[in-house]
Amino acid sequence: MAYEPRKEDKFSFGLWTCANRGRDPFGEATRPPLDPFTIVRKLGEMGVWGVSLHDNDLIPIDASVAERDRLLKEFKKTLDESGMVIAMATTNMFYDPVFKDGGFTSNDGRVRSYSLHKVMHAIDAAVELGADTFVFWGGREGTEVDLSKNHVDSVKRYREALNFLCHYVKDQGYNMRFSLEAKPNEPRGDIYFSTTGALLGFIATLDYPEMVGVNPEVAHELMANLNCAHVYAQCLEAGKLFLVHLNSQKYARYDQDLRFGSEDIQGNFALVHLLETNGFDGAREFDAHPYRTEDVDGVWDFAMGCMRNYLILKEKALQFEADPEVQEIRAANDGACALWEAAAGGYSPETARAIKAESYDIKAMAERGLRYERLSQIACEILLGVRKA
Ligand SMILES: [Mn+2]
Structure with a gap:
């Protein structure tokens, strides 16, 4: 079969992408839940290389230590049986109401401290699963009301948190690097470090800048009205493009997370051309979700569509180069x-x-x-x- 995904294509999916149940601010879920084990087995059969997860995609936020250990062990076994790896792990610091005004940039020191607690436990779990990349997307790190926070303090606090966590990783002897993901707004009115360029500038001010890179996402760059290929190129040239988040987006909308290659084909093409002709060797991770209209079969159509579109665009990029x-x-x-x-x-x-x-x-x-x-x-x-x- 042409355009069949293979492990060496280094495709990965966030567990949350296939597990997305079609809920939106105006409507309930349209699909039944899919558990992480089913998703890994199915994606493994489809030729996917890796999966990524938030701590709470696998381990409930109120899980006991015994339950956590059981889930981690069972999940690692499922990964091994499916020939899959962890592309990256991350912390859910946006869903629980405790994060309603941010984690590291909350005005409340108890919330900031709890955020470190949650991330360190998530890093420990990620290491158990074999992950070597840990992502930070500060979805609640921001404001609706500009005067509600001292933004200079927010920048300092974000730095203090990341510095502390870099030291933690070194102290534990973990082989782990951090990757930061930017998004300008949604779910907050405004989110700190709203563009990848802002993150690159911030990373240079950290204690261990060499440990920290970025994973830009197509939709997030387009929400900021930027050119994806240009943004990803700067990261790649700087040695900071640790992984990429791929999806599609209609112009000037909310974060749509559409199937890669389904919109703005020219923009997606320029991005694939950039990655494939400049030696990018990181994970090609899809951070998108199926249309709300789909049942479970549609979830797999979505996943296969993302990968096929990437492979088709790759073939066309190479054709363009050879023309x-x-x-x-x-x-x-x-x-x-x-x-x-x-x-x-x-x-x-x-x-x-x-x-x-x-x-x-x-x-x-x-x-x-x-x-x-x-x-x-x-x-x-x-x-x-x-x-x-
Ligand atoms: Mn993403």
């Missing part, structure tokens, strides 16, 4: 310049003098058309399936 006309246009635009090469190789006073002294015929340099109309049309025709490889 002789694309190569010709690129070659015509890639003007070599010894002076630039010298500058890029590092500063020297001689190079500075030479570049300042050089005369440039800017009229001639500006004259030539770049044929991006043609380049874009080739991409369109490849995507629309009418240009043969």
